Amino acid sequence: MEFDFRWLLWVLPIAFALGWLASKLDTRQWKREQRDAPKAYFKGLNLLLNEQQDKAIDAFIEAVQNDPDTTELHFALGNLFRRRGEYERAVRVHQHLLQRGDLPRAERERAQSALAQDFFKAGLFDRAEAAYLALRGTPYENEAQLALLSLFERSRDWRRAVEVARELERSGTASFSARIAHYLCELALAAQAQQDLLEAGRLLDEARQQSPQSARAHVLRGQMLARAGQHEAAMAAYAELLTLNPEAFNLVARDYADAALAQGQPDTRSRALAALSAQYQRAPGMHLLAAIAKLDPDGPAQRQRLQEHLREQGNLSAARGLLQQSHSQLSEDEAQLVNTALERAARPLQRYRCAACGFEAQHYFWQCPGCLNWDTYPPRHVEEL
Structure with a gap:
């Protein structure tokens, strides 16, 4: 039986027509999907700008379902979950991105950074630490180091905080001298709690060298020396603070006066009173006035100082102090009532x-x-x- 080639005249055009129709349908479907995905995305963006986060999440989920390969939609959805406190869902979104084998390196590093933020916000510090450490050698390394510094502060891991802060300084991010000094002070306090005063003193000396103007190391060193009965050395530590950071001296003005009194020497007391008076003239304050009163408890002199301070500063603490010094015009009950009222009014300001x-x-x-x-x-x- 011979093949009739005339059938080709019918089959070929029909096949061509079917192929053309199929391509048209496929193109239309592709265009519709491309049109629907941006539409859902912009809808979610509009809802987000209008602070309708619940509806925005629904719109982004719809967009992700229509185009599961779009990484930007995944990142937007994960960030929304994190902002709402839905950390478990945010973690799932970013872990799904990391599991994709076709994800470019830059997007993978971005997903790793987002996952670390999810763990940190959720309070899963051990997993956050591992996620941030995985970002070494990436463009997110500096950001990860700063996050690790905050993480170690929260977990009170001061030794590792010192290491990270010094790494950040070496990288030229910023100066962390003051914060390193605080970390060393925290370690010194821990050493004091274990009665290791030698190590505590070494750490405080290192903190002072790290940040000479940092007040805390001077304050702790003076207090530690005073507790050990080394009042002259304590006074020297407080005097050094007065030179380097006069404003912070207010915190230890009374301790300075106590150290001078503990030595029991009139010359030391006079020298301390002169230093306190000179600082009060430069920067008047109630802390200094209270310290001066310890060294010069004479009633009329203290009344005069309070009157001048009240005239210049006009605060309630000075008014209460003056009332306590002199209430001859009031009965004892009246003076007590006025004093209680002033104390109650001044307490929120103190x-x-x-x-x-x-x-x-x-x-x-x-x-x-x-x-x-x-x-x-x-x-x-x-x-x-």
């Missing part, structure tokens, strides 16, 4: 306030408990700022 976040505290903090920044508390009460 606090220290963080200059960075405004967190107030009765005691002075070297690191703010609110924002975790160092040296953000002025060494004066709120009423004196």
Whole structure:
């Protein structure tokens, strides 16, 4: 039986037509998918700008489902989850990206950085540390080092914090001398708690060399010497602080006076009184006034100092002090009532306030408990700022 070539005249055009139709349908579907993905993405972006995060997440999930290979959508979705505190979902998104074998190196490093942030925000510090360490040698290394520094501060791993801070200094990121001095002071306090005073003294000396103007090392060294009965050396430590950081001397003005009194020598007492009076003339403050009163407890002289301070500064603490010195015009009950009222009114002002976040505290903090920044508390009460 011979093949009839006339069938080709029918089959070939039909096959060509079917192929053309299939390509058209495939192109239309591809264009529709490409059109739908940006549409869902821009919809999510618009909702995010309008602070409708729940609806924005739904829109981004829809966009990811339509185009699961789009890494930018995954990053946007993971960041949204992290901002909302849904750290487990953020971790899953970024881990899914890292598991993709076709992910370029730059995107993989970016996903690793995002995953480390997820762990850090979730409080999984051990996993965050491992994730940040994996970023060594990448463009995210400097950012990872800064995060590790914050992580070691939170976990109070001061030795590793010192190492990271010194690495950052060597890389030229910034100067971390003051923070390293604080870390060394924390280690010194730990050594004191273990009664290793020799190591504590060595660490405090290293902290003073690291940052000479850092007040904390001088304060701790003076207090440690005073507890050991070395009052003359304690006075010298406080005097060094007065020279290097006069404003911070307010924190130890009364300790300085106590160290002078403990030596029991009139010359030492007179020398300390002169130093305190000179500093008060330069920068008047209630801490200094209280220290002067320890060395010169004479009633009329103290009343005169309080009157002058109240005239110049006008704060409630001075008013209360003056009332305690002289209330001859009031009965004992009346004086007690006025004193109680002034004490209650002055108490909120006798606090220290963080200059960075405004967190107030009765005691002075070297690191703010609110924002975790160092040296953000002025060494004066709120009423004196």
